[in-house]
Amino acid sequence: MYVPQGKMMLKNENGIPLIPEVTAVNIFNGSRKQNIVGMSRAALSSALRNIKPQPKSINMRETQIWNWIYQKGAKNFDVMTNISKEYRENLKNRFTIDRPVIAKKQISSDGTRKYLLRLHDGNEIESVYIPEKNRGTLCVSSQVGCTLNCSFCFTGTQKLVRNLKPEDIVGQILVARDDLNEWPYNGMPKDRKRQISNIVMMGMGEPLYNYDSVRDALHIVMDNEGLALSKKRITLSTSGVVPEIVRTGNEIGCLLAISFHATTDEVRNNLVPINKKWNIEKLLNALRAYPSLSNSQRITFEYVMLKDINDSDSDAKRLVKLIAGIPAKINLIPFNPWPGSPYQRSTKRRIDSFAKIVNRAGYASPVRSPRGEDIMAACGQLKSESLKLKKKIDNKKIHKTEAKN
Numbered sequence: 001m002y003v004p005q006g007k008m009m010l011k012n013e014n015g016i017p018l019i020p021e022v023t024a025v026n027i028f029n030g031s032r033k034q035n036i037v038g039m040s041r042a043a044l045s046s047a048l049r050n051i052k053p054q055p056k057s058i059n060m061r062e063t064q065i066w067n068w069i070y071q072k073g074a075k076n077f078d079v080m081t082n083i084s085k086e087y088r089e090n091l092k093n094r095f096t097i098d099r100p101v102i103a104k105k106q107i108s109s110d111g112t113r114k115y116l117l118r119l120h121d122g123n124e125i126e127s128v129y130i131p132e133k134n135r136g137t138l139c140v141s142s143q144v145g146c147t148l149n150c151s152f153c154f155t156g157t158q159k160l161v162r163n164l165k166p167e168d169i170v171g172q173i174l175v176a177r178d179d180l181n182e183w184p185y186n187g188m189p190k191d192r193k194r195q196i197s198n199i200v201m202m203g204m205g206e207p208l209y210n211y212d213s214v215r216d217a218l219h220i221v222m223d224n225e226g227l228a229l230s231k232k233r234i235t236l237s238t239s240g241v242v243p244e245i246v247r248t249g250n251e252i253g254c255l256l257a258i259s260f261h262a263t264t265d266e267v268r269n270n271l272v273p274i275n276k277k278w279n280i281e282k283l284l285n286a287l288r289a290y291p292s293l294s295n296s297q298r299i300t301f302e303y304v305m306l307k308d309i310n311d312s313d314s315d316a317k318r319l320v321k322l323i324a325g326i327p328a329k330i331n332l333i334p335f336n337p338w339p340g341s342p343y344q345r346s347t348k349r350r351i352d353s354f355a356k357i358v359n360r361a362g363y364a365s366p367v368r369s370p371r372g373e374d375i376m377a378a379c380g381q382l383k384s385e386s387l388k389l390k391k392k393i394d395n396k397k398i399h400k401t402e403a404k405n
Helices: 041-048 058-070 085-094 166-179 207-222 242-251 265-271 280-288 313-322 348-360 386-404
Strands: 101-107 113-118 124-131 136-139 198-201 234-238 255-259 299-305 328-334
Touching (some): 041 058, 101 166, 113 166, 124 166, 136 166, 166 207, 198 207, 207 234, 207 242, 242 255, 242 280, 299 348, 313 348, 328 348
Parallel strands (some): 136 198, 234 255, 255 299, 299 328
Antiparallel strands (some): 124 136
């Protein structure tokens, strides 16, 4: 959401910002039909009750449409040949099957793909596909911009424009599958592996500040008749929105990652300012209560390695004491520089020393290999130009108001 200068952001009883569903102007002319992408199954069934001719079973019709969109990649109703032509025409009059549009695509030398996606209102977000030997991971955004202002993160330098809706979140996955030609086709080998095998909510924005939309979108991703990804192949990353953590476990049940990055409140207050609201102690207490937490479903602690800031042996020893008793692994992330960043990457020797201390304490401590650095697609490097668009729209509104007066 874009918050005009001098106005306060409304918050709920837990201190979480209340952000309007849509704040940007639809830059495409004409009224929008209802987009089926991102609708829950219940909402779709309800909407189909107004479409003639009525089938014998609404649930059967809903399942057919759901299957075409999420398992076959349908982009229009004409291809749905197991539905009568009359019914398809009526669907076209009421609904669309919209996806974001790829405004720009970059492919790294290591195969990483970064997508700049334009939404229906003209705002833009970034998604990243990271291919690896045994899996392919899509990094998905939850907001246009971000409100957290983490000092080491490029996205944090872009103000929050708006929350993404379920259609925007699910749409990122559909677009990536389109681009990777991942939908089923005639003659496709039966043993063909999915290119997008994992989803991480680690793109632009704080997912738990857009909880309802993220939850609803992930339910579509996890639905066996939807995109059919197991909850153990979905990871949600949060900077520590404590009131929503246990709720995430109960209502979504996916894997959880924490943007931790420091072992004292003093340092974390600077790196991750949300720590001023929910400090390390409160965060760790919430994590210990996370439903289904076990050795087979560990919490991942993300820890960016910043030279002379948080990378000492003392930090490593403090870290293992802090998380004692929590089934966890620690992902050590070499800092990915961006224009104007105030930090430097820790040396390889320092990172290795830190990793050894953590590993000796019994925690897996993989050092993440930077991916897509040559196209600014690495962790903490995502940013779009949507704020410029929002300012342009607001300026036009101001000029129109002044002209009327």
